[in-house]
Amino acid sequence: xxxxxxxxxxxxxxxxxxxxxxxxxxxxxxxxxxxxxxxxxxxxxxxxxxxxxxxxxxxxxxxxxxxxxxxxxxxxxxxxxxxxxxxxxxxxxxxxxxxxxxxxxxxxxxxxx
Numbered sequence: 001x002x003x004x005x006x007x008x009x010x011x012x013x014x015x016x017x018x019x020x021x022x023x024x025x026x027x028x029x030x031x032x033x034x035x036x037x038x039x040x041x042x043x044x045x046x047x048x049x050x051x052x053x054x055x056x057x058x059x060x061x062x063x064x065x066x067x068x069x070x071x072x073x074x075x076x077x078x079x080x081x082x083x084x085x086x087x088x089x090x091x092x093x094x095x096x097x098x099x100x101x102x103x104x105x106x107x108x109x110x111x112x113x
Contacts, residue, residue, distance in 0.1 A: 020054035020070040027074075027081040035085075042084030050077030 003010065024047050031038035054073035064072055 016070075017055075017058065019068075020058065020073060021051055023070050023074055024050035024054070024077050027078050031081065031085075035082075037085065037090055038081065039085045039088055039090060041088070042081045045084055046077040046081030049080045050074060 027046050027050075028043040031043055050073040053076055054070055057069040057072065062069060
């Protein structure tokens with residue numbers, strides 16, 4: 001309780017810093033769900049760049065007219081993630097998740113041969 005009296009904004013600072021870090025995983029999650037051609041290196045670099053930028057902007061006490069610093073870092077994270085993936089495209093062929101031929105005979109619909 002004494003710490004709260006001496007530093008009343010400490011909890012808010014900790015919550016904001018955690019928010020900056022956690023939100024940087026959003027491009028990676030979206031890439032896993034919707035963009036199968038995104039490079040793992042791009043996701044990793046995007047997270048690192050976004051986290052470092054968020055902490056650097058916070059320590060520099062940057063003011064973006066009320067825009068959250070985590071959002072600014074998140075935009076840079078998206079650009080890095082998809083930029084790296086466009087510069088170094090995957091050489092692996094895209095494997096389909098499922099095909100009609102892959103259905104076992106036992107699971108086929110009755111009457112369809």
